[in-house]
Amino acid sequence: MARFLTPRYALTAFLLLLAAVPLFAGPFTVTIINYIGLAALVALGLVLLTGIGGLTSFGQAAFVGLGAYATAYLTTRHGMSPWGTLIAGMAITTAVSLGLGFITLRLSGHFLPLGTIAWGISLYYLFGNVQGLGGHTGIDGIPPVELFGVKLGDNRAFYYMIWATLLAAIVTTQNMLDSREGRAMRCLRAMTMTEAMGINTLRYRMVLFMIAAQFACVSGWLYAHLQRFVNPTPFSLGPGIEYLFMAVLGGAATVWGAVLGASAVTYLKEVLQDLLPKLIGATGNFEVVVFGLLTIIVLHRARDGVWPILMRVIPQRALARTLEPAEPLPRRDLPEKGSDVLQVIDVTKRFGGLVANNKMNLTVRAGEIFALIGPNGAGKSTLFNCISGVGPATEGEIRFMGQRIEQLGSRAIAKLGMSRSFQHVRLNRDMTVLENAAIGAHLRGHKNFIQSAWRLDREEERRLLWEAAHQLQRCGLGEHLFDTAGSLPLGKQRVVEIARALCSDPVLLLLDEPAAGLRHLEKRALAELLDKLRGEGVAILLVEHDMDFVMGLADRVLVMEFGEHLAEGLPREIQTNPKVLEAYLGSMDE
Amino acid sequence: MDSAVALLLAQDGITNGAIYALLALALVLVFAVTRVIFIPQGEYVAYGALSMAAINAGQLPPTMWLMVTLGVAVAIVDAVAALREGAKARLPMVVVKNVVLPVLAAVLVHFLPLKTMSYALQVVVALVFVVPLGPQVYRLAFQPVAEASVLLLLIVSVAVHFMMVGMGLYFFGAEGARIPPFTEGGFDLGATTVQFQTVWIVGIAGLLIAALALFFEHSIYGKALRATAINRTGARLMGISADLAGKLCFTLAALVGAFSGILIAPITTIYYDTGFLVGLKGFVGAIIGGLVSYPLAAAGSVLVGLLESYSSFYASAYKEVIVFTLIIPVLLYQSLTTKHIDDEEDH
Numbered sequence: 017m018a019r020f021l022t023p024r025y026a027l028t029a030f031l032l033l034l035a036a037v038p039l040f041a042g043p044f045t046v047t048i049i050n051y052i053g054l055a056a057l058v059a060l061g062l063v064l065l066t067g068i069g070g071l072t073s074f075g076q077a078a079f080v081g082l083g084a085y086a087t088a089y090l091t092t093r094h095g096m097s098p099w100g101t102l103i104a105g106m107a108i109t110t111a112v113s114l115g116l117g118f119i120t121l122r123l124s125g126h127f128l129p130l131g132t133i134a135w136g137i138s139l140y141y142l143f144g145n146v147q148g149l150g151g152h153t154g155i156d157g158i159p160p161v162e163l164f165g166v167k168l169g170d171n172r173a174f175y176y177m178i179w180a181t182l183l184a185a186i187v188t189t190q191n192m193l194d195s196r197e198g199r200a201m202r203c204l205r206a207m208t209m210t211e212a213m214g215i216n217t218l219r220y221r222m223v224l225f226m227i228a229a230q231f232a233c234v235s236g237w238l239y240a241h242l243q244r245f246v247n248p249t250p251f252s253l254g255p256g257i258e259y260l261f262m263a264v265l266g267g268a269a270t271v272w273g274a275v276l277g278a279s280a281v282t283y284l285k286e287v288l289q290d291l292l293p294k295l296i297g298a299t300g301n302f303e304v305v306v307f308g309l310l311t312i313i314v315l316h317r318a319r320d321g322v323w324p325i326l327m328r329v330i331p332q333r334a335l336a337r338t339l340e341p342a343e344p345l346p347r348r349d350l351p352e353k354g355s356d357v358l359q360v361i362d363v364t365k366r367f368g369g370l371v372a373n374n375k376m377n378l379t380v381r382a383g384e385i386f387a388l389i390g391p392n393g394a395g396k397s398t399l400f401n402c403i404s405g406v407g408p409a410t411e412g413e414i415r416f417m418g419q420r421i422e423q424l425g426s427r428a429i430a431k432l433g434m435s436r437s438f439q440h441v442r443l444n445r446d447m448t449v450l451e452n453a454a455i456g457a458h459l460r461g462h463k464n465f466i467q468s469a470w471r472l473d474r475e476e477e478r479r480l481l482w483e484a485a486h487q488l489q490r491c492g493l494g495e496h497l498f499d500t501a502g503s504l505p506l507g508k509q510r511v512v513e514i515a516r517a518l519c520s521d522p523v524l525l526l527l528d529e530p531a532a533g534l535r536h537l538e539k540r541a542l543a544e545l546l547d548k549l550r551g552e553g554v555a556i557l558l559v560e561h562d563m564d565f566v567m568g569l570a571d572r573v574l575v576m577e578f579g580e581h582l583a584e585g586l587p588r589e590i591q592t593n594p595k596v597l598e599a600y601l602g603s604m605d606e
Numbered sequence: 607m608d609s610a611v612a613l614l615l616a617q618d619g620i621t622n623g624a625i626y627a628l629l630a631l632a633l634v635l636v637f638a639v640t641r642v643i644f645i646p647q648g649e650y651v652a653y654g655a656l657s658m659a660a661i662n663a664g665q666l667p668p669t670m671w672l673m674v675t676l677g678v679a680v681a682i683v684d685a686v687a688a689l690r691e692g693a694k695a696r697l698p699m700v701v702v703k704n705v706v707l708p709v710l711a712a713v714l715v716h717f718l719p720l721k722t723m724s725y726a727l728q729v730v731v732a733l734v735f736v737v738p739l740g741p742q743v744y745r746l747a748f749q750p751v752a753e754a755s756v757l758l759l760l761i762v763s764v765a766v767h768f769m770m771v772g773m774g775l776y777f778f779g780a781e782g783a784r785i786p787p788f789t790e791g792g793f794d795l796g797a798t799t800v801q802f803q804t805v806w807i808v809g810i811a812g813l814l815i816a817a818l819a820l821f822f823e824h825s826i827y828g829k830a831l832r833a834t835a836i837n838r839t840g841a842r843l844m845g846i847s848a849d850l851a852g853k854l855c856f857t858l859a860a861l862v863g864a865f866s867g868i869l870i871a872p873i874t875t876i877y878y879d880t881g882f883l884v885g886l887k888g889f890v891g892a893i894i895g896g897l898v899s900y901p902l903a904a905a906g907s908v909l910v911g912l913l914e915s916y917s918s919f920y921a922s923a924y925k926e927v928i929v930f931t932l933i934i935p936v937l938l939y940q941s942l943t944t945k946h947i948d949d950e951e952d953h
Contacts (some may be wrong), residue, residue, distance in 0.1 A: 066757070070755075119934060119938045119941055120941065122942075123937065123940055127893075127937060127941075129643075129757070129760055130643065130933070131934075131937055133886065133889075134886075134890070134931070135931075137886070137926060137930050138930045141926045142927055145924060145927075257764050260761065264761055298776060300772065300776045301772045301775055302776070304772040305772035305773055307768060308765040308766060308767075308772070309769060311765040312765050315754075315762055315765075319758065
């Protein structure tokens with residue numbers, strides 16, 4: 017029995033059952049499943065928005081309303097064909113979601129949901145009060161959809177229309193998530209890291225918001241032609257919140273969680289609406305109390321929703337363990353060895369009254385390893401953040417490849433050929449090591465999310481993953497390509513960060529404590545790798561506490577103390593410098 | 607519009623604005639301390655108003671059993687936690703605080719001459735049976751996920767809102783209710799008559815705001831809340847319990863909500879689901895204050911009240927649309943002036 021419990025069999029069985037339902041089921045069941053399909057399409061958008069992008073919207077029902085009202089109004093008042101109104105509805109949705117996104121997506125996370133609540137309420141009242149839209153009584157007489165000359169007039173015929181649309185949306189969503197664009201979307205929550213890899217996080221938030229809005233709009237269009245009648249009620253805030261519950265209960269990070277959540281909520285609602293008043297002996301909205309309670313319990317006990325729990329029953333198919341070889345990605349020309357790559361001139365960084373870096377100066381050349389050392393709290397990581405644009409300098413000048421960069425954001429700096437690792441590891445724990453490393457190669461690919469949704473990106477995708485695998489192998493992680501990043505020990509996670517940085521084909525590599533947490537042999541391997549990169553002409557700026565590691569590897573060393581320049585020179589000189597010894601070991605006089 | 611109408615609308619707007627301001631302050635407080643965007647704030651308004659209406663009509667407080675049930679639930683959760691920590695000595699206190707007291711209140715209320723006792727006592731009884739729902743809800747719904755992201759807390763918050771509205775319909779029925787004003791009548795001021803209830807509302811709102819300010823400036827609990835709002839971990843290291851801070855500010859929020867309901871019920875009919883829109887308008891005020899500034903939130907709320915009142919005159923059908931789209935320019939302004947996006951990667 018267990019042999020048949022594989023995802024493929026389960027999916028096939030599900031699809032066959034789905035196709036067969038209208039042949040034997042009663043009209044009530046067909047109607048319910050139609051509504052499940054419509055809701056799942058909206059919830060799928062929320063999976064993208066909430067589960068993947070970490071953004072929340074309570075206003076999806078309003079987008080459903082846009083789709084429904086656009087077609088209701090245009091077909092009945094202007095005699096447009098339903099296919100034309102679908103396009104019109106999507107165009108309106110695009111404009112509205114762009115406008116709303118522009119306003120709310122730049123703000124911190126909780127303003128978007130608040131904005132969507134306000135917008136959900138406003139649109140509901142607008143639908144109800146504009147006379148041309150029929151007011152609270154709505155619009156009826158919406159014509160059926162015609163497909164190849166067949167009128168899809170009844171529930172059974174429409175059943176296939178709804179589910180074909182939903183399955184197409186699921187497949188394209190899955191395709192999109194399994195691509196360069198999808199990886200960027202899945203890392204949106206770690207914004208600092210993502211921007212430092214050259215990814216425009218605002219653009220991806222916007223894209224996710226727009227896709228979610230489009231799914232909702234299409235669901236609304238389907239709804240209008242299924243019902244042949246619209247009024248404002250299904251597009252108010254309440255249903256908008258229900259859609260979010262569906263996504264959260266089902267499993268906000270998985271596409272099938274949307275279907276599960278939509279099925280559970282839609283079906284339970286139907287049953288509970290009947291059952292609860294009988295049980296309690298009074299009329300009321302008891303089903304919302306149960307939903308509220310269920311949501312709270314799920315969020316307390318299983319924040320990832322029910323789908324991941326269900327999946328533990330079905331043994332997962334091993335992921336594709338092989339990579340197809342691909343042509344290497346084009347590389348950038350590295351500057352001539354020994355030429356200045358990075359110049360830091362009189363850089364000061366203040367946090368309020370605290371001076372974390374005071375008039376720091378340093379120069380890093382192509383093909384050398386420059387180490388930055390100093391006691392804890394000396395301001396090394398702060399200086400790293402100034403250089404990489406993560407936390408811009410207060411004063412001073414920074415030149416990279418001959419260009420002033422002290423005013424640029426980390427994304428623009430990444431484009432110029434700088435890449436970095438972070439002291440506190442910033443990997444997506446749920447993605448594989450390979451996918452994490454491939455984030456670094458983001459700027460070396462160009463296919464957009466529409467191309468990836470339709471699988472037009474496969475050649476580029478193979479090359480990106482091949483590059484990521486190659487860099488991971490160089491870093492000694494070849495055997496972990498398909499493990500999730502969170503399953504590696506911390507030391508190895510740091511090495512994944514280095515591989516990710518290397519995937520960007522950098523001119524200058526900024527490594528923040530790369531050797532911390534590594535064992536002796538792993539350190540030696542890392543030193544060999546850095547030495548090799550130096551030989552290729554890459555410039556490396558390194559913060560490190562392990563003195564043996566630094567002194568054996570670095571060409572030049574700069575010592576910082578209390579945010580200031582203490583000493584600079586060859587490793588040999590630094591090791592015998594009395595000021596440095598005092599900073600590290602304390603003065604003899606004390 | 608002549609000046610009499612304008613003044614009448616202004617009076618209306620300021621009255622509602624004062625209520626929104628109270629709610630906005632509670633929302634800012636809850637958000638600053640616990641990071642919970644407290645959507646159910648409005649339900650406390652409805653619960654307060656409708657409980658008062660019931661008591662005023664001589665009925666037992668409808669939320670009596672809810673308070674007792676939640677008390678038992680809290681006692682179970684706290685007892686399990688105490689046993690896990692091996693702190694058996696805490697058990698009697700847990701039972702007394704969460705079970706004995708609510709039951710005692712529920713029993714005693716049966717002996718009170720609810721219909722004939724003084725208005726002030728009726729208010730007190732209504733508050734006794736609504737305000738404890740604040741800390742109880744915090745303990746059961748929010749405390750177990752207190753460290754989670756703002757978004758997760760927000761979804762829990764919405765779930766609680768759903769539950770409270772659903773239960774509100776059961777407790778109070780679909781009929782709306784009004785209560786008699788604190789003082790009947792009004793006085794003439796220029797071209798218009800000012801209702802005494804308006805004076806009560808604006809006065810009490812002002813007093814409550816001042817009292818909150820004093821509380822935060824001078825009491826040890828107020829200071830603890832402020833410390834928690836600034837830095838949760840730091841406050842905890844100083845011995846301030848985040849759980850206690852959470853319960854305290856939910857108590858305040860419930861108190862402010864329920865009392866606002868009692869204040870406004872003489873001039874507006876309150877239904878079981880009225881609270882949501884009222885609370886959201888408080889939110890609009892709070893958002894104008896960027897969810898951080900108390901004075902700006904209060905000013906924003908008065909603006910919301912005025913806008914609502916004048917738009918109900920000019921374009922009453924679009925009143926809600928106008929009020930809620932007000933936050934769009936506010937958000938736009940904040941969006942253009944904020945550089946840093948606060949992401950939660952380190953949580």
